[in-house]
Amino acid sequence: MRIYISADMEGVTGLVDADDVQPGGRDYERGRLMMAEDVNAAVRGAITAGATDIVVNDAHGPMRNMLPEALHPAVRLIRGKPKHMGMLEGLTPEHDAVICVGYHSRAGALGVLSHSFMGHEIEDMWLDGRPVGEIGLAHATAAAIGVPVVALTGDDAACAEATAWDDSVATVAVKFARDRFAADLRPTAEARGAIQEAVGAALAAVPKVRAQASPAASTLAVRWQSASVPATLLGIPGVTATDSRTVQAQGELPALYRLFGVWMRVAASLTNQPPYC
Template sequence: MRIYVSADMEGVTGLVDSDDVQPGGRDYERGRSMMAEDVNAAVRGALAAGASAALVNDAHGPMRNLLPEALHPAARLVRGKPKQMGMLEGLTGEYDAVVCVGYHARAGALGVLSHSFMGHEIEDMWLDGRPVGEIGLAHATAAALGVPVVTLTGDDAACAEMTAWDASVATVPVKYAHDRFAAELRPPREARKAIEEGVARALAELPPRARDGVRPAAEATLTVRWQSASVAATLLGIPSVTAVDSRTVRAAGPLPALYRLFGVWMRVASALTNQPPYC
């Protein structure tokens, strides 16, 4: 059994503020250590369930948060950027399950450090007309590759978002949002025990997956409303991108190709804007 771990940071045990998750922040070094401990708990759970291999993708910000020497020795690490598949770099249909560690709620939700991919630069997103953030888009893309998301860890808002998207995914809340930068925290030892046990249980209950080769890719439509009309206008220079209004663009295509296209949109937006992610 091969397990893929997508590791974000905002939903990690104990972290509540931008200083915890941004390089240069006064508590960032502590935050990256906390991130590694949550990831290692997930890896231990996967190994306990019989996993033979685990690939961890550092999926937060600069994607250089996890220190290789801090990671469980049974796991391989994908580190750095750019990555064509961003938060899902390295995921293929050869994996049996996806575990999302440290995830957060989408933009507009009252969750700890909630946003969608680019701080407040992205105001809203929809996949096939359904409100979506990092959780739903990762789930849909993994599903298109034939790999189920089995567990998600984060605050209670992220867990509720995952349950609303797919109630079959096991969730592990490690903190309970009081506001966007405040939460009631589970003790780290308790939270990591819950992560380890939650991952092990979810994988133990995972039914055998039929591997029927390449399946026809389903069409999907992604719509993004940006804070800046300049971003939306510039993206119209990309073939297949159409305008919904002055700040909203749309494109249709199969996942995961649409996920890769969205990554291009974010690189364009980053080149055009210079705003901190949490304001």
């Protein structure tokens, strides 16, 4: 069984603030170890379910948060950037399942460290008219590749978002949002035990024969905080504006996901906003 883990950081056990998840933050070094331990809990669950090949993609911020030596020895780590497929770099149809560790709710939700990809620079996103953030876009893109997302960990808002998108996804709430930078934390050992158990159970239920992905055109729309970003993005063929701050494009996933990554690189070159203003 080949397993793919996409690891974000905001939804990791115990972390609640920008200083926990940003390089240079006073608690970042602790945070990156906490991230590795949540991933290790998922890895242990995957191994108990029979996983023989496990790839972990460091999907947060600079994408070089986890120290290789802190990870379970069974893991192969994808680290650094740029990555053409960002949070899903390295996912192929040969994988049997995707596990999302440490994910967070989308921009505008009252979840711990909630945002959509770029702090407050992205105000809203829609996939085929449906509000979407990192959870929904990862799920839809993985499905287009032909691999199911079977489990997700994060705060309770992230888990609710995943369930609303697909109620077959097993979720583990490692903390409960009190506000955007505050949470009621599950005890660390309890949270990691729950991750291991849920991942093992979810993978045990993965069908041996999966339905083939059926590519279909989708529309991705993004509303930006700054009008300068969409004005520049209109120079990309196929990008159209719906208003002065919103652009959209049509295409098949995962190509549309990769195009969105280009949009973010353009936006990063035009803005200098810290992620959690």
